[in-house]
Amino acid sequence: AQREKKASKDQGQATREPGSLAQLSKKDGKDLLDLFMETTQDREELLIVVLNFLIAGRDTTAQLLSWFFYEMMAHPEHLDGIRRELTEVLGDCPEEGYRLPYDRMRDIPYTFACITEALRLHPSVPKNGKRCVKDTLLVPSGPNPSNLPPVQIYKGEMAGWSDWVMARLPEVWGDDCAEYRPSRFLDSASESTEGHGGIKQYSQWQQHMFNGGPRLCLGMNLANFEALSIVAAVVPLFDIHWAKADQGQTASWPPKYVSSITHPMEPYQVEFRRRVR
Template structure:
């Protein structure tokens, strides 16, 4: 190679280095080629890569990061600049959140697990699914079928698990128990079959893959290069059960149940579950729903009802164990409204539950501090301006974090971080409901949660049944914290001692 070639190579190297230095000097606090956005506070980052290291470092505590950013900047709305990711704008402002919730578009990384179910569907497809599902969510079904299912599963829990734990002085994993309870309940309501996870030692394969697929889905939600990282993980450890494996387990279970139900309906059997309701309907093209469409629709409802309620119940009993005053007040209301005979009469129990204001207040307060969907995002279909004046451009991702919102004193007052169910009861003793932007526990706008009353009913029936029968206390030496997922599970579960009342 001639000296001229070395000179040329050296010159190119110096020019490249000079370019990088120049870019780093210009983009000294943000990702390369991201412009400085005016009219919005900016979270300073590293030259050229922006806030990417901060996001990676906090991947296991992302919800607390959102709160920390607010406390550091004292700004309700702030923008992040992350290399390789579209503009991210975080807002905790209730007016902004309510405004954003009107937008229908979700991130495409949800597609593999959610398919074209109600979470991902848009337009006429979404309207069709919502209308058909609303048929089953009526007062008669709430009063009779749904309450009976929840009580039956709670009786299984009592006889097969809790009474045994009391007799043998066993420590139970309460978090795992709630997941089994809600999974059995919602598989029965959704597919019309008994999964019997409450009667099974250890994990049920469907439940294990169902959970793993959701965790992987959330990582896709926050990781823009997930196609690359997932392939690398598989190369490093080819024996690991990856997303494709777990999706196959979930898919085969759903399709197997669907095929069996088709045969049963063809034989003239009558079923009232969600799957059967949709089988009797046609899609937006006037055609019978395919197995894939049915799988997507029903799994979306199982995800919505099973995980969120299991987690809300887990955080509820965690908080009750820390606040004996609240637990005693709750027990008094339960004893005032619920008798043994009432637990055998679903219609009367349903009517009685509606009058139990303090029990509802506890449930709302739990969801304020530990919202079932702690972090969410949508992207702008067109330029917009948020109510606080923040300019949004087409393609921007707008993030809101109910977990952080519930701990902001400017929103909830000086006791924002404290568990105070009384905040939900007004001076007349009636339940107070906050704006959906301030308390987006069940979403808002046209996509307000169709199953919010069902989830509330299941949670309150479980609270009544369990608190009336047992006293739960935390086993010592635990680290009770959340796991990062689409919802808010406990990372290490929750071990509890059980005593009879």
């Protein structure tokens, strides 16, 4: 408890630099902090907001990257496509790897699609639920080809859903729903980095890995940028392999799941070998 108090005090002190909040907000455009500053100018409240914003996305983004590298080892053919796209967009890779600018992350749609497809199959929050505080009628919205009827939920009952299950429903993602296929997130059917033009957009209620509507994840863009930045820094410089021979695509692997936020039962070991340039 004493450590937590000291850490909080130190972090709070870090926000008390010279200059007013009004001066800090005088810049082009608005970011998430600007929106909260329109509600409060209290530094302590803003500190809590910023810490929650950063900490809440740490484990979930790390889990996304873990599953991304798992899928790259299972489907290594996509690594060359990522490397080719990064070179086409960002130029020759420097010795320390690419440092992806924030305003370029939409310019590498093939890489974005590979990450998004990993997140679709392995959502960082695989299940969720809410307790109903009053009698509610849930009415299907958007396309409803199955003509699903409204669902009555009564006060005190739980409403739950699983994005992990939804990703494996043919009626949601097609007959190949269980396959890792990044091209489903490109606006061209081609697996090549040429000619696709950009990321294919789906409804928030289909592409539901970041929730949707008023509960859309506030850190979605930050999480995507963090994941893309790591991939851009690592993939061009390293070959990626299973660290243990028995971790290939055999009966003992794919992974096993447990009931948790991020789902995997055990870690896997990866070997990164520096590429000869």
